[in-house]
Amino acid sequence: MAGRWKNDLKWSDVTPKADYLNRRQIMAGAAAAAALAAGPALSGAKIRAVPSAYSTDEAPNSYEDITSYNNFYEFGTSKTDPAKNAHRLTTDPWSVRVDGLVDRPGNYDLADILKGVTLEERIYRLRCVEAWSAVIPWVGFELADLLNRVGVQPSAKYVYFETLVRPSEMIGQKSRVLDWPYREGLRLDEAMHPLTILATGLYGEEMPNQNGAPIRLVVPWKYGFKSIKSIVRISLVEKQPQATWNMQNPREYGFYSNVNPEVDHPRWSQASERRIGGGLFSRRIPTRMFNGYGDQVAGLYAGMDLRKFY
Numbered sequence: 001m002a003g004r005w006k007n008d009l010k011w012s013d014v015t016p017k018a019d020y021l022n023r024r025q026i027m028a029g030a031a032a033a034a035a036l037a038a039g040p041a042l043s044g045a046k047i048r049a050v051p052s053a054y055s056t057d058e059a060p061n062s063y064e065d066i067t068s069y070n071n072f073y074e075f076g077t078s079k080t081d082p083a084k085n086a087h088r089l090t091t092d093p094w095s096v097r098v099d100g101l102v103d104r105p106g107n108y109d110l111a112d113i114l115k116g117v118t119l120e121e122r123i124y125r126l127r128c129v130e131a132w133s134a135v136i137p138w139v140g141f142e143l144a145d146l147l148n149r150v151g152v153q154p155s156a157k158y159v160y161f162e163t164l165v166r167p168s169e170m171i172g173q174k175s176r177v178l179d180w181p182y183r184e185g186l187r188l189d190e191a192m193h194p195l196t197i198l199a200t201g202l203y204g205e206e207m208p209n210q211n212g213a214p215i216r217l218v219v220p221w222k223y224g225f226k227s228i229k230s231i232v233r234i235s236l237v238e239k240q241p242q243a244t245w246n247m248q249n250p251r252e253y254g255f256y257s258n259v260n261p262e263v264d265h266p267r268w269s270q271a272s273e274r275r276i277g278g279g280l281f282s283r284r285i286p287t288r289m290f291n292g293y294g295d296q297v298a299g300l301y302a303g304m305d306l307r308k309f310y
């Protein structure tokens with residue numbers, strides 16, 4: 001469903017991207033202090049972003065909801081650990097290694113990646129495999145833009161992603177709860193789909209560390225664990241790549257992991273979800289096939305048995 005632009009979010013006060021990029025440098029020194037002071041207030045650097053027809057018209061969760069209830073095992077396994085611990089992460093300088101079956105491999109500085117793109121606001125539903133959900137106003141650009149710039153070779157069939165490994169700052173990595181780095185992958189056509197974005201912010205501001213700063217993937221029709229955070233490597237590969245949760249427990253977490261209310265997790269139902277934010281009154285709502293994005297993405301899976309390729 002290509003929703004209408006929801007016009008209750010105002011962009012009149014945003015600064016141009018050049019200012020944002022300069023601000024990024026300035027912000028780096030103040031990052032720790034800012035993280036401590038930020039709280040739920042909208043105090044980060046503003047990012048100019050244009051509205052998108054791909055946004056849902058559902059009301060976004062509050063900034064506080066989105067930044068205080070997270071999954072980011074690199075900072076601990078409880079929902080509140082990332083907000084407590086992620087301020088330690090240095091996100092500037094940041095570069096992303098692009099390699100594998102591409103014409104222009106390299107170590108790309110984030111600022112250079114951002115110079116070539118138009119940042120859009122994409123208000124997407126996020127459905128975690130644990131059966132909670134949120135509506136998040138991301139700021140980002142289509143992954144396809146970057147892939148087209150680096151030149152995908154015809155033999156590439158999948159895209160592989162890795163998160164940073166830096167246990168000195170990512171204190172959850174001192175425990176072996178997962179086999180670091182966190183890894184994910186998409187089929188090339190999924191990666192090239194216009195709904196698939198690399199996000200660098202939310203609510204019109206730089207990405208909070210706990211949400212995957214400075215750059216993370218967002219694939220709204222798949223369970224949230226596919227949307228890998230704090231990316232340092234993107235590889236174009238021929239074979240289906242390793243993906244963290246799929247490796248950890250293939251019976252419970254498939255490679256595709258498209259949201260599907262008809263295929264239950266072995267330990268719980270996926271038929272409904274709890275929309276975060278209401279506290280005691282948080283709503284339980286029915287889960288939608290492909291998280292409500294079926295009109296756009298069902299065609300990618302034509303002829304596939306969605307029970308087998310879960």
Ligand code: MTE
Pocket residue numbers: 066069070071072073074126127128129163182210211212223224225226227228229230
């Ligand atoms: N990426 C990394 N590197 N590490 C993680 O633990 N958790 C995933 C995903 N990306 C995770 C990750 C899961 S399970 C979900 S539901 C989403 O991030 C949560 O994103 P959010 O905290 O921004 O809502």
